[in-house]
Amino acid sequence: MKMLNDQILFMSRYFINIFSLLILTFGFSQEDDSADSQTIDSIKYQQKYGLRVGIDLSRPTLSFLIDGYTGFEIVGDYRLTEDLYIAVELGNEEKTQDEDVEQSVLYEYTTSGSYIKLGVDKNTYQNWFGMSNQITIGGRYAFSSFSQNLNNFSYFDSNRFFSPDGFVLGSDESIEFENLNASWLEFVLGLKAEVVSNIYVGMSVRLAHLLGNNEPDNFRNLWIPGFNKVTDESKWGVGFNYSLSYFLPLYKKAKKKQKKPNEETE
Amino acid sequence: MKRIFPVLLIAVIVSYFSSCEKDDICVEGDTPFLVIGFYDAASEEEEDVFKSVPSLRIRAIDNDSIYSKTTAPVFTDRSTVSDSVLVPLRIDASTTTFEFIINSDDNDEDIETGTIDSLTFSYSVDSEYISRACGFIPNFNALDTTRQVYTTDWIKRISIVNENVERSNTIHVKIFH
Numbered sequence: 069m070k071m072l073n074d075q076i077l078f079m080s081r082y083f084i085n086i087f088s089l090l091i092l093t094f095g096f097s098q099e100d101d102s103a104d105s106q107t108i109d110s111i112k113y114q115q116k117y118g119l120r121v122g123i124d125l126s127r128p129t130l131s132f133l134i135d136g137y138t139g140f141e142i143v144g145d146y147r148l149t150e151d152l153y154i155a156v157e158l159g160n161e162e163k164t165q166d167e168d169v170e171q172s173v174l175y176e177y178t179t180s181g182s183y184i185k186l187g188v189d190k191n192t193y194q195n196w197f198g199m200s201n202q203i204t205i206g207g208r209y210a211f212s213s214f215s216q217n218l219n220n221f222s223y224f225d226s227n228r229f230f231s232p233d234g235f236v237l238g239s240d241e242s243i244e245f246e247n248l249n250a251s252w253l254e255f256v257l258g259l260k261a262e263v264v265s266n267i268y269v270g271m272s273v274r275l276a277h278l279l280g281n282n283e284p285d286n287f288r289n290l291w292i293p294g295f296n297k298v299t300d301e302s303k304w305g306v307g308f309n310y311s312l313s314y315f316l317p318l319y320k321k322a323k324k325k326q327k328k329p330n331e332e333t334e
Numbered sequence: 335m336k337r338i339f340p341v342l343l344i345a346v347i348v349s350y351f352s353s354c355e356k357d358d359i360c361v362e363g364d365t366p367f368l369v370i371g372f373y374d375a376a377s378e379e380e381e382d383v384f385k386s387v388p389s390l391r392i393r394a395i396d397n398d399s400i401y402s403k404t405t406a407p408v409f410t411d412r413s414t415v416s417d418s419v420l421v422p423l424r425i426d427a428s429t430t431t432f433e434f435i436i437n438s439d440d441n442d443e444d445i446e447t448g449t450i451d452s453l454t455f456s457y458s459v460d461s462e463y464i465s466r467a468c469g470f471i472p473n474f475n476a477l478d479t480t481r482q483v484y485t486t487d488w489i490k491r492i493s494i495v496n497e498n499v500e501r502s503n504t505i506h507v508k509i510f511h
Contacts, residue, residue: 081462161485169467171444174468174469198413221461221470224363224469225472227364227365227367227422229394230394230422230425230430238427252341286461286462286463288466300467
């Protein structure tokens with residue numbers, strides 16, 4: 069179990085690295101912008117507005133790869149203005165984990181529940197003519213409702229006088245903690261690329277800060293669906309997703325008139 | 335490029351936070367010990383006065399073992415205890431029985447020559463969640479003690495001053511001798 073956790077951690081680090089690399093390449097390619105804007109200026113380009121819905125690919129993949137984890141997430145956004153989107157994520161996750169000391173399990177618990185994340189994304193990427201890719205900065209308010217099952221626990225005891233073989237089992241009967249909930253704010257950094265017409269692949273990394281956390285008596289919310297690991301001493305959490313989505317165009321609207329080159333500040 | 339800067343900054347912050355893995359070692363708590371203080375039964379003072387116990391041996395009946403501990407809290411077998419001693423309680427049972435042997439020594443035939451007094455502690459075991467790394471520790475509550483009384487006993491009187499053995503090292507049981 070520990071190994072699997074490390075694997076996820078390793079994977080997420082790996083993703084973050086790729087992600088930062090991608091941002092860098094986007095960043096460099098953006099330098100051409102000012103040269104192009106003059107030519108685009110005269111063409112009236114109709115931009116598509118509509119609803120984009122999709123699924124997160126990472127959660128089903130992890131469900132397949134990792135024992136004790138199942139999850140899925142539906143993502144969606146609606147284009148409000150030229151660069152502002154209302155965004156939502158809906159998900160459900162269940163995860164069984166344990167904490168152990170020197171190969172012996174101290175306790176095992178299962179967390180399961182659903183979450184909703186609602187907020188906005190702002191596109192900061194200036195597309196070349198006809199393209200509609202995005203680098204977004206966004207925020208979410210998220211709420212998760214879940215339950216925790218303490219599947220078993222042993223008493224932590226560093227003294228081996230009465231129990232030379234290991235920790236004394238406290239209980240192997242499941243103890244359920246129901247009606248738990250948590251809310252948090254997320255800072256989202258996203259990337260979406262149109263790979264085929266109206267089909268997008270995207271990824272995002274999230275930095276979350278817990279606002280409210282309704283904790284059980286004599287246990288703690290160690291992991292929250294949608295938020296991930298809760299650490300003892302901080303309120304911060306991290307997450308990511310990889311989305312595949314379909315854009316449903318509803319109407320078209322002309323792009324705002326470009327600024328004249330000499331007014332360009334960037 | 336200016337616009338990319340905050341984006342990069344966030345990416346760095348995210349990777350920084352995701353590498354925080356501090357809470358893997360349990361330092362916040364451990365199974366508590368029963369703290370027994372040894373006091374002078376003859377003292378007329380208002381406050382109880384400590385009285386040392388020469389060559390104390392503690393033998394646990396349940397696992398028929400002589401108690402000693404080389405790490406904190408240290409207890410050396412047949413050492414002189416000046417004020418108090420910390421002993422473990424069984425988590426998997428609601429009683430623990432010890433023989434407290436004063437002036438403990440063996441004669442030529444390996445027979446104990448000290449004075450033996452047997453004490454049984456009874457309690458209830460409750461769990462307390464400490465932290466991610468420590469998980470649960472037991473608390474021993476409703477502490478009580480029973481003993482067989484003989485005329486040869488070195489213990490004159492016992493009083494329980496704190497019937498909850500939790501995460502503190504204050505004295506729970508006073509033994510007067």
